[in-house]
Amino acid sequence: MGTSWSLHAVTPPAGAAEGVQAAFDRVVAQMSQWEPESALARFNRAPPGEWHEIPPEFAAVVAAALDIASGSDGAFDPGLGAATEAWGFGSAGPAGPAAAIPKAEPAREAPARIEYDAASRRIRRSEGVQLDLSGIAKGYGVDLAADWLLAQGVRHFLLEVGGELRGEGIRPDGQPWWVDVEVPPSWPGAGWRIALHDLAIATSGDYRRGLEIDGQHYSHxxxxxxxxxxxxxxRSVTVVHRNCMIADGWATALTVLGADAAIALADDKDMAACVLANGREYISRAWAAMLD
Incomplete structure (x- = not known):
């Protein structure tokens, strides 16, 4: 996943680290853009229009991604892989300091899309579409590893992968797992401190990954x-949810919508969200209710 992970657990079993790593390895093997033999990479190389059966984990993420795409009116799109590749955020990596701004894609006669058939657990893509799950798969990796820990009887732990976190139970001192929300560099205000008691949190920010072209910074x-x-x-969006995959995907979608539309949608969906934009902090009603 191109990042590190950490686990704080109360009485973890022998082999806990290996079990958590195995869960992450499964996500990478199925959904990584950067592993040429991942299930996702093979799907993107296959001819468009063909149905492909995918593993259960892969299918769960595709289904959630398409649900968030629908619920956000397209602000989240798992079929953006061609655009992210063109801009240097995909498997090929940055094109270098002399890179040119990619040309806009011409309008399509038919909608470009990823289709998913839940009954047969199959997906297919239309011409020119590349699957990209980088805005949601890391959160799923957190959930997959957390579910493995819970299945091993580990009830109290804090798991973190590249800034996405899930806290279960409480710390040995009886306190919840307190985490500080990261704020963008040079942001004038302080970040929030959140108690992750059977909750997950994900932040999407324009400062984490970016690209410089002709002296201009472009967000990922x-x-x-x-x-x-x-x-x-x-600048950043943070979402708190029971499920880290959902928090991850919605943080990405709300980032695209912009501050006012993001908070309006978060309120409509009773979602705890905080948006930092234009030098201001915006919070949803569910976020405000957490303060009580």
Whole structure:
């Protein structure tokens, strides 16, 4: 996943680290853009229009991604792989300091999409579409490893992967797992401190990954409506949810929507979200309720 992970657990069993790593390895083997033999990479290389059966874990993430795409009116799009590759955020990596701004994609006669058949656990893509699950798969990896720990009888732990966290139970001192929400560099305010008691948290920020072209910084967060990095002033979005995959995917979607639309949608869905944008902090009603 291109990042590190950490686990704080109360009385973990022997082999806990290996079990957690095995869960992450399964996600990488199925959903990584950067592993040429991953199930996702093979799917993207296969001819468009063909149905492909995928493993259960892969299917769970695709289903969630498409659900968030629908619920956000397309602000989240798992079929943006061609655009992220063109901009240097995919498996090929940055094109170098002399890279040119990619041209906008021409309008399509038919909608470009990823289709999923839940009954047969199969997916297919239309012409020119590449699957990219980097905005949600890391959160799923956290959940997969957390579920493995719970199945081993580990009830109290804090698991973190590259800034996505899930806390179960409590610490040995009886306190919940307190975590500090990261704020963008030079942000004027302080971050929140959240108690992760059977909760997960994910943050999407324009400062984590980016690209410099002709002295201009471009975010790794893409607007599916333009196929280009966002320019809406959002610096970061944090979502708290029971499920880390859902928090991860929705943090990505809300980042694309912009501050006002993001909070309006979070309120509509009773989602705890905090948006940092244009020098201001915006919080949803569910986030505010957590303060009581």
């Amino acid at each position: 967060s893409f607007d599916p409506r333009t196929g280009r990095p966002i320019t809406n002033g959002v």
